[in-house]
Amino acid sequence: MMDEKAHIVLKDVRKAFGPKNVLNGINLAVPKGRSLVVIGGSGTGKSVMIKTILGILPPDSGSITIGGEEVTRLRGKERDELLLRFGMLFQGSALFDSLPVWQNVAFGLIQGRNTPRKEARDVAIEKLRQVGLGPEVGELYPAELSGGMQKRVGLARAIAADPEIIFFDEPTTGLDPIMADVINNLIVDCVKRLGATTISITHDMVSARKIADRIAMIHKGEIVWQGPARAVDTSGNPYVDQFIHGRAEGPIQMEILKA
Amino acid sequence: MNFLANLGRVVLALLTEIGGIVIFLKDALLQGLTPTIYLRQILEQMLRIGYNSLPVVGLTAFFTGGALALQIYLGGSRFNAESLVSTIVALGITRELGPVLAGLMVAGRVGASIAAELGTMRVTEQIDALTTLATNPFKYLVGPRLIAGVITLPILVGIADTIGIMGGYIVGTRSLGFNSYAYIKNTADFLELDDVTSGLIKAAVFGFIITLMGCYHGFHSKGGAQGVGRATTNAVVSSAILILAANFALTSLLFSK
Ligand SMILES: Nc1ncnc2c1ncn2[C@@H]1O[C@H](COP(=O)(O)OP(=O)(O)OP(=O)(O)O)[C@@H](O)[C@H]1O
Numbered sequence: 001m002m003d004e005k006a007h008i009v010l011k012d013v014r015k016a017f018g019p020k021n022v023l024n025g026i027n028l029a030v031p032k033g034r035s036l037v038v039i040g041g042s043g044t045g046k047s048v049m050i051k052t053i054l055g056i057l058p059p060d061s062g063s064i065t066i067g068g069e070e071v072t073r074l075r076g077k078e079r080d081e082l083l084l085r086f087g088m089l090f091q092g093s094a095l096f097d098s099l100p101v102w103q104n105v106a107f108g109l110i111q112g113r114n115t116p117r118k119e120a121r122d123v124a125i126e127k128l129r130q131v132g133l134g135p136e137v138g139e140l141y142p143a144e145l146s147g148g149m150q151k152r153v154g155l156a157r158a159i160a161a162d163p164e165i166i167f168f169d170e171p172t173t174g175l176d177p178i179m180a181d182v183i184n185n186l187i188v189d190c191v192k193r194l195g196a197t198t199i200s201i202t203h204d205m206v207s208a209r210k211i212a213d214r215i216a217m218i219h220k221g222e223i224v225w226q227g228p229a230r231a232v233d234t235s236g237n238p239y240v241d242q243f244i245h246g247r248a249e250g251p252i253q254m255e256i257l258k259a
Numbered sequence: 260m261n262f263l264a265n266l267g268r269v270v271l272a273l274l275t276e277i278g279g280i281v282i283f284l285k286d287a288l289l290q291g292l293t294p295t296i297y298l299r300q301i302l303e304q305m306l307r308i309g310y311n312s313l314p315v316v317g318l319t320a321f322f323t324g325g326a327l328a329l330q331i332y333l334g335g336s337r338f339n340a341e342s343l344v345s346t347i348v349a350l351g352i353t354r355e356l357g358p359v360l361a362g363l364m365v366a367g368r369v370g371a372s373i374a375a376e377l378g379t380m381r382v383t384e385q386i387d388a389l390t391t392l393a394t395n396p397f398k399y400l401v402g403p404r405l406i407a408g409v410i411t412l413p414i415l416v417g418i419a420d421t422i423g424i425m426g427g428y429i430v431g432t433r434s435l436g437f438n439s440y441a442y443i444k445n446t447a448d449f450l451e452l453d454d455v456t457s458g459l460i461k462a463a464v465f466g467f468i469i470t471l472m473g474c475y476h477g478f479h480s481k482g483g484a485q486g487v488g489r490a491t492t493n494a495v496v497s498s499a500i501l502i503l504a505a506n507f508a509l510t511s512l513l514f515s516k
Pocket residue numbers: 017022040041042043044045046047048049091
């Protein structure tokens with residue numbers, strides 16, 4: 001329906017690690033300037049899916065287009081240019097532990113875009129402020145921060161260059177509910193004010209309801225449901241119902257129950 | 260049957276490893292050593308590889324020079340050739356022991372630390388994060404280390420040569436009774452530029468081997484702390500073996516000229 005304006009489109013994307021099939025034909029479209037939230041159980045392939053879009057993990061087959069351009073076969077300079085349009089928050093933050101926090105946040109500006117260090121530093125301090133961290137934190141090293149603070153630095157790094165596409169892998173995991181809400185607002189702001197297209201992965205339904213325009217549910221490497229965020233409660237889909245109500249009984253069987 | 264299967268498995272694993280290294284080498288050369296060059300990273304790595312290795316390399320060279328002087332004196336006295344001590348110490352250190360021992364010591368120190376650092380960056384997704392920040396990890400991480408290794412090792416070996424010869428000099432004059440002036444004159448008269456440069460060429464090659472192996476094993480480590488530990492060990496062992504093999508090849512090559 002919104003296909004003509006679709007910004008990110010995945011068609012039948014497959015990925016296996018050895019004998020293990022992780023993505024079994026993902027079909028997904030994110031309209032430009034919209035926020036998609038991907039929900040799904042642990043180990044269902046959510047992180048792998050966004051890594052295939054970024055090209056960190058090349059898909060085995062299928063097509064991924066960004067703004068109509070096929071990106072699965074981009075290499076070298078072309079890929080770097082494409083990646084300049086992206087921001088990514090890793091699930092484990094993935095901060096560079098040899099650099100102080102402000103240089104982590106400013107990294108994409110200094111190395112990727114040749115921004116002067118002084119200017120990049122000012123941007124970094126401002127982005128840190130937006131995620132609730134003071135300028136003094138900028139001088140610390142990642143190892144000196146708590147897990148939640150690292151997550152927020154990772155978030156500041158992801159949005160530092162005001163990218164047009166941002167991926168958030170579990171942005172609120174490990175944050176207290178108040179800070180989680182601050183981060184939710186920040187993500188909403190990125191979409192509304194900067195017009196960014198975002199994909200967020202979360203297990204947190206409060207967060208999902210707040211930031212999502214659309215929600216997709218992934219199970220065993222396939223999208224089992226997708227629709228507008230407000231339809232999530234009336235989807236009639238047994239997977240979605242089980243997930244949003246957090247019930248152990250249902251079509252999604254945890255490994256532990258099978259044993 | 261079982262033996263053959265095992266042998267086949269080992270050979271296959273070895274070939275896979277060599278293939279992996281060759282592909283890595285290709286990327287390192289084509290991507291890592293072409294612009295953009297990260298000057299800041301190169302300087303930082305030179306400091307880490309060179310400056311921090313000085314004490315280890317210096318001590319090794321000093322004691323080896325001293326021991327060499329003693330051994331040559333002992334061996335030489337059987338042919339009344341004790342006067343050769345200064346010359347052979349200088350030759351042995353500059354052509355052979357300086358570069359090989361410095362190479363092995365640096366392999367242990369620097370090769371291991373590169374593998375551990377890059378290995379940790381790999382398993383904590385920092386290398387993936389670099390990619391998403393539009394920075395090629397080969398240019399940002401591998402290239403500067405290779406360049407720093409190739410520049411720094413010859414400098415280190417030059418210093419090791421000097422200290423090693425000095426070790427021989429001290430033992431020679433203090434405990435073997437050589438005249439200080441004669442010892443220095445003998446060293447200076449018989450040592451040729453070729454002796455020194457051949458050692459420095461070896462050093463540059465060893466610097467490349469050490470940093471390449473450190474980067475390769477770091478980049479390919481997986482599976483958390485244990486994987487990083489394995490990468491570290493493999494980096495040290497493989498660079499030590501390659502250094503000794505390359506040393507033989509280079510000696511034959513430089514010798515035949
Ligand atoms: N580099 C890899 N090599 C091998 N297997 C992998 C790799 N990365 C992920 N996997 C496997 O792919 C599956 C999906 O992993 P993924 O990280 O996408 O899960 P997820 O949906 O993000 O889970 P979570 O919510 O716990 O983060 C897992 O079973 C994992 O073991």
